[in-house]
Amino acid sequence: MRIPTESIRDVLNRRLSRRRVLASGGGLAALSLASDAVWAQAPASPLGFEPVAGTADDRVDIPQGYGVDVVLRWGDPLFSDAPALEPERVSDGVLFEAGSAQVQARQFGYNCDGIGLFPIDDDRMLMCVNHEFPNPSLLFPGWSEALPTRSWGELMRRNPEAVAYMQASVGISVVELVHDGAWKYVIDSPFNRRITANTPIEMVGPAGRHPLLGGPDDDSPVTALGTLCNCAAGTTPWGTYLTAEENVDIFFGNFDAASLTPDLERAYARLPPRPRDSRFRWEYADPRFDVEANPHESLRFGWIVEIDPFAPDRAVKKRTALGRLKHEGATAVLARDGRAVVYTGDDQEFEYLYKFVTAERFDPERPELNRDLLDNGTLYVARFLDDGGGEWLPLVFNGHAALTPETGFESQGDVVLRCREAADRIGATPLDRPEDVAVSPVTGAVYLACTQGVNRGRTDDVPGGRQIDRGTDAANPRAPNRWGHILEIAENGADAAAETFRWEVFMLCGDPASGNLRATPPAADQAPADTDVTYFGGSTDADALSAFANPDNLSFDSAGNLWIVTDGTQPRDNNNGCFVCPTLGDHRGDVRQFMSGPIGAEICGCEITADGRTLFLTVQHPGEGGSAVNPISNWPDGGTATPRPSLVAIEPTDPDRKLGE
Numbered sequence: 001m002r003i004p005t006e007s008i009r010d011v012l013n014r015r016l017s018r019r020r021v022l023a024s025g026g027g028l029a030a031l032s033l034a035s036d037a038v039w040a041q042a043p044a045s046p047l048g049f050e051p052v053a054g055t056a057d058d059r060v061d062i063p064q065g066y067g068v069d070v071v072l073r074w075g076d077p078l079f080s081d082a083p084a085l086e087p088e089r090v091s092d093g094v095l096f097e098a099g100s101a102q103v104q105a106r107q108f109g110y111n112c113d114g115i116g117l118f119p120i121d122d123d124r125m126l127m128c129v130n131h132e133f134p135n136p137s138l139l140f141p142g143w144s145e146a147l148p149t150r151s152w153g154e155l156m157r158r159n160p161e162a163v164a165y166m167q168a169s170v171g172i173s174v175v176e177l178v179h180d181g182a183w184k185y186v187i188d189s190p191f192n193r194r195i196t197a198n199t200p201i202e203m204v205g206p207a208g209r210h211p212l213l214g215g216p217d218d219d220s221p222v223t224a225l226g227t228l229c230n231c232a233a234g235t236t237p238w239g240t241y242l243t244a245e246e247n248v249d250i251f252f253g254n255f256d257a258a259s260l261t262p263d264l265e266r267a268y269a270r271l272p273p274r275p276r277d278s279r280f281r282w283e284y285a286d287p288r289f290d291v292e293a294n295p296h297e298s299l300r301f302g303w304i305v306e307i308d309p310f311a312p313d314r315a316v317k318k319r320t321a322l323g324r325l326k327h328e329g330a331t332a333v334l335a336r337d338g339r340a341v342v343y344t345g346d347d348q349e350f351e352y353l354y355k356f357v358t359a360e361r362f363d364p365e366r367p368e369l370n371r372d373l374l375d376n377g378t379l380y381v382a383r384f385l386d387d388g389g390g391e392w393l394p395l396v397f398n399g400h401a402a403l404t405p406e407t408g409f410e411s412q413g414d415v416v417l418r419c420r421e422a423a424d425r426i427g428a429t430p431l432d433r434p435e436d437v438a439v440s441p442v443t444g445a446v447y448l449a450c451t452q453g454v455n456r457g458r459t460d461d462v463p464g465g466r467q468i469d470r471g472t473d474a475a476n477p478r479a480p481n482r483w484g485h486i487l488e489i490a491e492n493g494a495d496a497a498a499e500t501f502r503w504e505v506f507m508l509c510g511d512p513a514s515g516n517l518r519a520t521p522p523a524a525d526q527a528p529a530d531t532d533v534t535y536f537g538g539s540t541d542a543d544a545l546s547a548f549a550n551p552d553n554l555s556f557d558s559a560g561n562l563w564i565v566t567d568g569t570q571p572r573d574n575n576n577g578c579f580v581c582p583t584l585g586d587h588r589g590d591v592r593q594f595m596s597g598p599i600g601a602e603i604c605g606c607e608i609t610a611d612g613r614t615l616f617l618t619v620q621h622p623g624e625g626g627s628a629v630n631p632i633s634n635w636p637d638g639g640t641a642t643p644r645p646s647l648v649a650i651e652p653t654d655p656d657r658k659l660g661e
């Protein structure tokens with residue numbers, strides 16, 4: 001395999017001049033990258049808004065000239081037969097009451113994270129929203145206050161309705177939105193729908209009938225109940241929603257590897273559930289979440305799930321071809337030949353970046369052929385070389401000497417089920433929590449958020465006995481990496497299906513005013529960088545940059561500005577927020593803060609409408625760290641209200657302006 005050797009700048013510059021020629025000629029192939037179509041409107045201009053200052057206050061700040069609307073809050077009814085949540089009664093224990101779960105299943109769910117936009121026309125869309133996990137200390141009085149940790153399970157055993165409530169609060173909301181002066185949601189839209197931890201979902205693809213999933217004996221596909229820990233997301237060219245199951249291990253308790261069959265023990269080795277109590281204690285009221293009682297159940301989670309928001313009756317499917325891991329998100333683009341490519345990070349320290357390339361091409365004329373495109377194709381994992389080159393290594397049964405019956409793999413089903421182990425064996429590069437991926441519509445370059453690597457540089461034994469080098473390398477140059485970084489990847493030939501790439505560090509996050517702002521990223525042969533060394537895409541004016549850390553979700557506007565939302569402790573003790581910077585031209589890396597969130601929240605979502613006018617963000621777990629009785633945030637309702645995870649829309653007040661201008 002030939003890995004290109006020129007610099008990533010040369011690759012991107014050449015690509016831009018070629019695109020300029022293409023755009024002026026106007027002859028663009030229908031299936032080329034979206035970037036070709038938008039190049040003409042892609043000036044490398046500075047951002048036009050004054051950045052907001054970071055804050056630790058309990059409010060949402062946005063720049064002057066913009067307005068923000070709370071579109072949907074946890075507990076807002078999606079159907080007129082459901083009552084609205086009464087937030088003032090949460091601290092009284094209303095969610096313990098019989099029937100509360102049934103009501104929640106007809107309302108907007110909890111802890112909104114990734115989103116997908118599905119336009120119907122200029123002023124109407126379907127929106128899919130992930131609800132990642134419950135936060136019982138904010139839902140149930142008693143969880144945090146009076147009880148020792150070991151008693152939380154007993155609380156749930158005595159209150160099975162609370163477990164049912166949490167199961168109804170997670171999953172997905174599909175909601176119709178309409179723009180009528182501002183974005184509002186439509187109660188009783190025929191498209192409105194909740195998918196919860198109990199919705200039947202088909203397991204399909206190479207592990208869809210894997211015996212370790214514990215399906216029926218007759219070899220028919222497995223039906224999973226529900227989807228869990230839905231973190232970030234993506235939308236496909238054929239108009240479906242991909243939702244990523246991330247930290248599914250925390251939902252299952254009573255895991256004891258020694259009590260399992262050798263096959264199950266091996267399947268769990270690299271993604272084990274909790275040995276005693278699960279985080280949410282569901283197993284005390286529902287044995288499905290008790291691994292000892294139901295040893296196959298947890299393997300039905302940790303997948304990419306596909307939903308057609310326009311077809312509420314069509315089966316939801318878990319696409320096992322994309323591997324079982326802690327999927328952060330699923331970013332779908334088209335390769336040059338029309339095959340679909342889905343990038344997905346595995347969000348844990350020292351895990352990997354993957355991409356899946358479909359075997360068949362997307363056909364816009366024949367939608368029925370696109371429906372199961374994600375069941376056949378090649379799953380790859382990334383190896384980052386210290387010289388700036390990189391390879392996509394195929395995770396194919398019998399395609400590599402390490403993925404054969406001799407090494408314990410009997411099928412592609414085994415490879416995807418034990419995806420992390422397979423990636424270990426073929427030499428993938430362990431990264432500092434690889435999270436969301438965004439692809440520039442201007443250059444086709446791929447950006448990967450590596451949120452954090454606090455254990456980078458450690459030399460003691462790796463938990464679980466895994467043999468890896470935790471030292472720095474060029475792609476993970478700081479030890480420890482408290483603030484996170486962003487990698488920039490140029491696929492060979494600007495083709496998302498390429499098997500090689502060039503890459504470089506785009507950003508080493510942190511406080512640029514710390515005195516350690518560099519004009520170039522650290523070279524591979526230099527000593528590991530300290531965690532406070534920063535690099536902002538080449539920007540050198542520290543005072544003009546906004547401090548930020550722990551990049552999580554990424555998105556692009558059509559001008560090639562990268563939008564970044566954060567999840568973690570921020571420099572200067574600020575709350576999490578949303579940040580934006582150009583990736584091209586003289587202002588490359590000039591990060592400005594666009595939004596600051598309330599206390600305790602991470603900021604998620606981060607999707608922009610096609611007209612460039614609205615930024616949708618989700619505010620997840622406001623008030624985390626407080627309790628139902630003693631909230632530390634009252635956002636968005638104010639007063640003494642319980643905090644509510646919510647979807648917000650931010651728009652310029654000037655109807656002729658676009659975001660960021």
Ligand code: FEO
Pocket residue numbers: 132231232246328347435552
């Ligand atoms: Fe659910 Fe990796 O954030």
Ligand code: CA
Pocket residue numbers: 231232328435552553567
């Ligand atoms: Ca995330």
Ligand code: CA
Pocket residue numbers: 552567602
């Ligand atoms: Ca997160």
